[in-house]
Amino acid sequence: MMQTRRHFMASSAAATALLGFLPRQAMATVSFETLEAMSASVQLAPDGYPATDIWGYGGTAPGPILRVAQGGRLQRRFVNSLPQASSIHWHGIRIDNAMDGVPGLTQAAVEPGDGFDYDFTLPDAGTYWYHSHNRSTEQVARGLHGALIVEEGTPPDVDREEVFVLDDWLIDPETGQIPDDFESPHARSHAGRMGNLILTSGIFDKTMTVQRNERLRLRLINAANARIFVLGLIGLEGWTMALDGMPLPAPEPLDEVLVLGPGQRADLIVDVTAEEGGTAYLARANEARGAPQVTFQVRGQASLARRGVPDALPPNPGHVIDLSGDSVNLTLNMEGGAMGGLREAMFNGEQVGFRELAQANQFWAFNGMVGMPDSPMATLDRGQIVRLTISNDTAFPHAMHLHGMHFREVLTDNTLGPMRDTLLMDSSERREIAFAADNPGDWLLHCHMLSHAASGMMTWVRVT
Structure with a gap:
């Protein structure tokens, strides 16, 4: 269901593996278009204010709009001309795991002066985006993001x-x-x-x-x-x-x-x-x-008369979540933050109190674990249906993003809401989502309030 302002304010109160990859031996023979992360100075603030030093793809913020036809292939040579290691995550794409851009999970971070070839097909039409996934709190805030548009074969009738x-x-x-x-x-x-x-x-x-x-x-x-x-x-x-x-x-x-x-x-x-x-x-x-x-x-x-209600966009294929059979039931409890009730949690292999966590600049926990765990939250067989209950036992909203797969919210009548990849949860909410574990690999699950992810709110699932 759509979340309206009324609902939001009220609650505030209280893939299948993708084909088409070149073999490693052939990669060097392909000339990819470059997508360079670099420093630049741009006029972000109104005239009269100084220009701002940013980090941007191609020296702009946001970066260039990338457009690919549905079923087409995106090939970019990422070049890192920044003073920090970096990577690119292609947010919302049913992607091959090796292309997902998560340092420490799917690839090594690209060091300054180095590059990485991103090469993948895009099975789903829609509005997506790309952004840095290393030191994201800083790098995204400095401008490392841009739009990725996957165009339908038959676009809607618009001007x-x-x-x-x-x-x-x-x-x-x-x-x-x-x-x-x-x-x-x-x-x-x-x-x-x-x-x-x-x-x-x-x-x-x-x-x-x-x-x-x-x-x-x-x-x-x-x-x-x-x-x-x-x-x-x-x-x-x-x-x-x-x-x-x-x-x-x-x-x-x-x-x-x-x-x-x-x-x-x-x-x-x-x-x-x-x-x-x-x-x-x-x-x-x-x-x-x-x-x-x-x-x-x-x-x-433009015209003397208005048009009628637009036709629906063509659906993306292959997103089937069937709750009639067996499913894997998981829970994720979010705790911590200011005004939260977190007393202690596992951090760096030890059970420590909240005061010690705060001294380490870590404030949030998933299922009693602070930060990225060594082992996955769950290991799933390919094709399994997963029902994940998420509880927000904190004083703040969180935007939970699942990499590599989309999900639907399970509503109170056991029907399914719209397909999403990011779920906005208000304080004290308890929601359930369901997804098909149909894309093999190690997939991140984290809060997209990027400061929250950096201070504890990250975990991952493995699809075998």
């Missing part, structure tokens, strides 16, 4: 498409620079690293011209370290078409608001209903007075 990467940056207004406090105990133990400059695709106060009755496809990506975006439409009528890249069975009218946690995406189709000469907005609703995320100036008229 145009826009990709909006939503992000917040923590900027010193005097210097225009990004503060180096990426390991701040407050950010780690509370809601995460929050920025003071909110941008859309790297632009402050993004404004664009549209026409009355024009139909737009909006691809929305929350690339923020921790910020939850609660979005509404003004002067627009819209439908949610897909979540986390996966098409909904039928368009859902966006009558209230859309909630996007870190890492989540949504595809909207919107019609411009504001009068010619007026203004429409994609607006943030979770601020005291609201604020525009994108401003649309209505100039001219």
Whole structure:
């Protein structure tokens, strides 16, 4: 089910292995296009403020939009021109495990001056993104992320498409620079690293011209370290078409608001209903007075009449979760953080108290374990259906992201919600998800509030 602002605020109160890889011997003969992580200076803040030194793919923030046809193949030579080791995670893709980009689990981090060839097919159409997965709290916050669009064979009937990467940056207004406090105990133990400059695709106060009755496809990506975006439409009528890249069975009218946690995406189709000469907005609703995320100036008229409800996007194949048979039942309990009840947990092989954990700048636990364990949370046979119950026994929301596979929430009537790869859970919530363990490999499961992951909220599952 869609999570509305009303639901969110109320709760706040209380793959199959992929084919097409070249053999190792042939890799050296292929000339991949380069995707370089590098330092650059860009004007993020409004005019009059200093430019900001960022780390970006191709020297931009966000990085270039990568577009591939569904079933096509992405080949990029990642070149690391940064002063730190890095890697790229392709968020939401049913990918071969060796291409998933998680240092220490699927590959070694790429050292400064070195490179790595990413080569994989893309079985699912939809809105995805790519970002650093080494020292992510810092590297994503410095700008290492971009949109990855996998295009359907038959696109929807729209006048145009826009990709909006939503992000917040923590900027010193005097210097225009990004503060180096990426390991701040407050950010780690509370809601995460929050920025003071909110941008859309790297632009402050993004404004664009549209026409009355024009139909737009909006691809929305929350690339923020921790910020939850609660979005509404003004002067627009819209439908949610897909979540986390996966098409909904039928368009859902966006009558209230859309909630996007870190890492989540949504595809909207919107019609411009504001009068010619007026203004429409994609607006943030979770601020005291609201604020525009994108401003649309209505100039001219695309047609005299509006179109009807759009057709659903074509479904992605192969995502079958059948709860009628046997399943593996797992539990994941989230504990810790400020104002939490965590007294002690396993850390570095020892049972230690919360005070000692805080001194080590570690604040969160999964099932009594702080940080990435040596052994998987579960070892699963390929094809098994997994039912995972997640309890958020903390004072803060968390965005739980599963690599390599999508899941559905199991609703109270035992029906299944939309296909997702990231689940936003509020404080004190208990939710159940189900997924088919159909993609072999070692897959990360972590909170996408990146400061939370860095301070304890990571585990993994193995699909044999």
